[in-house]
Amino acid sequence: MIANEYINRAIDYILDHINENISVDDIASHCNFSKYYFSRMFKIETGESIHEFIKRVKMEQSAFRIKIEKGRSITDIGCDYGFSSSNYSSAFKQHHKLSPIQFRRCIKQKSLLNPVFRNSIGLESFEECDKKISIEILEDFLVIYERHKGTYRNLSEHWGVFQEKNKDYITDKTLLLERTYDDPSITKIEECLYDICITVPEGCTLENTYVLKGGKFAIYHFKGLVNQIYSSFQNIFNVWLPQSNFEIDNRYGFEIYRKIDCDSMFMEIDLCIPIK
Template structure:
């Protein structure tokens, strides 16, 4: 018999088997001799005990990643709980405590918000088809969209700004877009390898990113090297999602064998890379221009439901940065 003792498989087995041990404490495991069984049970139970006190954010982060990667599928509480190997009741409680939203409300919100992104990026695609992509009939889609965004999908599509828009964090400012040709002049298509990172996730306004970065540096300063790249992975368009509900991962590059809990692999592939050199306050304007003007006309399609900001230089004194704004494409 071959047992996979890799960490991921071990945690998965620990969560699952611990539940069985609790329900059937006197039931022997079949097909394992007594010595191996005792050794196996001891390791599983030790892992399960660690898991019970381990970082609950890790578990919720895994479930959020799964949700964001499967928004165009039928996502149920049972399916998500099975993905992280715990009971749906326990998972539901942890998720609500960590995010402030029920699993159902979170999924519904993300589906509707992502459909709004699709309306922006796919101007020629029928609204009914976009609704169907997320499991909604034409009438249901209009209802849930209006509940969330206070306008119909048709009204939203007609209101997508083509020249300028207010900045949601500072309404007194107006973001003014360039032409598609001007954006194209600073964009390259690049192939990225897989990137391994140490990360912390926060849910809240992107305005608070600076504060979160300082906390992140304090926590992981021992892992900063000269070659370290700082990365933001953002899941939401702040022009669509409420400021308090935006998801962002703060990351620093790490070795694949890093032993910390909060380590993940960002898949490589083909990305558009916009080389940004300017003030921090103008990043929103640039990204909105890329999403509203350049990308819908480019012939490319956004391949995943997140983008990356890779920091190349930071000038705190002048509140400016050199960075690559990256969007995965197909």
């Protein structure tokens, strides 16, 4: 768990400005710390230096764009993240061990292996996937959150501890949400970043709160077992988005837990993908 408020503030700043040429100085200044002190603090808390984190996020988010925006040129995508054509190809290959062109050719096949449960998956047709998706406008959510970096294998345990810790804020109107920042077919599973959240009423004064922005979303209405969630995301990313008339925007997606059977692990979850 990443519990340090200032580190989370820095991560939020990086994620919100990842398309810009941000520096360690910018981030330390944003958090009101000296560059050298804050750099040490960030490395201790996350296991990565600020520079390494920024570079990795740029490489993985741009790879995600290559995956879902099949009609866009690799040069344009790299440019979005501040790279020239030659610099982007070199940096991409160093990080992913493939050139951007090779990555685009093989990412769909790579996506068919669930890195959490180590099983192969199949993809739905566009028509099958489209039947499960609705386009909706969601309100903002005020939430208490807890940020984690690492495998999703311990997610149910994290949820149990988080709910017990915040039980005084849970009512029959509380929603359980999970904000995800990475596609685990691209990001190493031990480096995936996610927030577990519960909604709270306006006026909550806890420090670990933020407003999870609403807006326009494509919502995949998932019904199934926990080990099938990954394949539903891959249906959205590999099948629905490339063939639909919609484009994902720069917000991060999240999930709303509607029903959970803890014995069978059958779930009903809204997978909310932000679109323009």
